[in-house]
Amino acid sequence: MLYSMLGAAEGQQPKLDELTPRQIVAELDKYIVGQTEAKRAVAIALRNRIRRQRLAPEIAEEVAPKNILMIGPTGVGKTEIARRLARLANSPFLKVEATKFTEVGYVGRDVESMVRDLVEIAVDMVRMEKLDEVAGKAEINAEERLLDILLPRHGARGDGEQEQMQRTREKLREQLRQGKLDSRMVELEVRERLGPVSFQLIDGGNVLEEIDLNIRDMMSNLMGARPKKRKMRVDEAIDYLISEEEQKLIDMDQVARIAIERVEQSGIIFLDEIDKIAGRESGHGPDVSREGVQRDLLPIIEGTTVNTRYGMIRTDHILFVAAGAFHVSKPSDLIPELQGRFPIRVELKPLSEDDFIKILTEPKNALVKQYTALLETEGVKLSFTDDAVVEIARFAAAVNESTENIGARRLHTIMEALLEEISFEAPDLRRKKIVVDAEYVRKMLADIVKDQDLSRYIL
Ligand SMILES: Nc1ncnc2c1ncn2[C@@H]1O[C@H](COP(=O)(O)OP(=O)(O)OP(=O)(O)O)[C@@H](O)[C@H]1O
Numbered sequence: 001m002l003y004s005m006l007g008a009a010e011g012q013q014p015k016l017d018e019l020t021p022r023q024i025v026a027e028l029d030k031y032i033v034g035q036t037e038a039k040r041a042v043a044i045a046l047r048n049r050i051r052r053q054r055l056a057p058e059i060a061e062e063v064a065p066k067n068i069l070m071i072g073p074t075g076v077g078k079t080e081i082a083r084r085l086a087r088l089a090n091s092p093f094l095k096v097e098a099t100k101f102t103e104v105g106y107v108g109r110d111v112e113s114m115v116r117d118l119v120e121i122a123v124d125m126v127r128m129e130k131l132d133e134v135a136g137k138a139e140i141n142a143e144e145r146l147l148d149i150l151l152p153r154h155g156a157r158g159d160g161e162q163e164q165m166q167r168t169r170e171k172l173r174e175q176l177r178q179g180k181l182d183s184r185m186v187e188l189e190v191r192e193r194l195g196p197v198s199f200q201l202i203d204g205g206n207v208l209e210e211i212d213l214n215i216r217d218m219m220s221n222l223m224g225a226r227p228k229k230r231k232m233r234v235d236e237a238i239d240y241l242i243s244e245e246e247q248k249l250i251d252m253d254q255v256a257r258i259a260i261e262r263v264e265q266s267g268i269i270f271l272d273e274i275d276k277i278a279g280r281e282s283g284h285g286p287d288v289s290r291e292g293v294q295r296d297l298l299p300i301i302e303g304t305t306v307n308t309r310y311g312m313i314r315t316d317h318i319l320f321v322a323a324g325a326f327h328v329s330k331p332s333d334l335i336p337e338l339q340g341r342f343p344i345r346v347e348l349k350p351l352s353e354d355d356f357i358k359i360l361t362e363p364k365n366a367l368v369k370q371y372t373a374l375l376e377t378e379g380v381k382l383s384f385t386d387d388a389v390v391e392i393a394r395f396a397a398a399v400n401e402s403t404e405n406i407g408a409r410r411l412h413t414i415m416e417a418l419l420e421e422i423s424f425e426a427p428d429l430r431r432k433k434i435v436v437d438a439e440y441v442r443k444m445l446a447d448i449v450k451d452q453d454l455s456r457y458i459l
């Protein structure tokens, strides 16, 4: 049976907007080691938005969000913080790389498209919520329609005949629910909807993008209305009918209204790799539009109106969190107006050997847990002794020291190298229990780490 009650209890996620700063930090702690300052800053910024919404409208209008700039070397958790926030967020949340954009007038994506993307996310979010609300009703309606097709209601005359028909109908319903009719064929009137594929070609341009929006709407209005008869299996038919009923039950205008409101009041945009667009000199090639992109960003961050296909969006209260390694450039290389729009600066610290030990073992997605789980699918019980973990952390720190410091990403390369042999042999092993101890770590890694050239390539 393919259809079931949608919207049944999923894993209960804590709602970001209801969490206190302390709770937000605690949630982030489950995945990110250290970096308390950065976690606190985002937690406070988020909480302030809830506080703002409790103010009288006149004051609330005046309270601008305090945008955050996260600065820290590569691989210490900047993007990870954003990613985890996104999972937590029940506010519309978009993470984009600043390098994706080009200055208005050049070929490429203009910065306003990030607001349009955020609105799309919000619309999806609200639509999913509404879907949950109507799912039960849509299923009931779809079932009735399918029964009508399987057993057309021709004008029954006598009471007896009607009763008879009702009984047959109920019997069919029973069989339908048990999936016994799944492979039977039925003919259905379907409305072909346009896939997004046909318009990908002109996606991405500035002007084109807007035309694209309009064309897409137009076309779906024009062509969406053309019904067609199609034969399909009962289980496909019920899925099709459910989604058609859902469309009917959802008021898209209302969805758009709520989505816009949500973006304006609680949208969050995470601008990653902001350091890559720093630099003021206008050179040639890709450099040309860096400063231009920064300039284009200013009004959006400060508050402007962006036209989207769901309506106009005010960006005044959207929270921006920017992040960058600032290896080559410095925050002071950003144009001053942009610097000024990120009043909260937090620095993420380089990670120590002790941090590595924790990162390997503590987070919910810790590497040690990941590899153990992966091998378990092959029936291999992999475990690490404590001193093995210490040893791995030590090697990671040493390689970071002697070559490039790539932060916690080093743990990925080290673990790969360490477990290469086990990963390869696992399916063929006869002894299914493997204990990785400090001795094994040294045996596998010492040679690579000793040879700087080798480690440059492998780790
Ligand atoms: N503090 C940390 N705690 C747990 N895991 C971390 C931490 N820092 C980094 N990692 C892990 O290291 C990897 C890289 O981290 P992340 O993507 O956050 O780096 P980044 O700071 O954004 O670097 P870049 O400047 O290169 O973009 C991720 O897999 C992440 O899980």
Ligand SMILES: [Mg+2]
Pocket (backbone or CB within 6 Å): 078, 079, 080, 272, 273
């Ligand atoms: Mg990053």
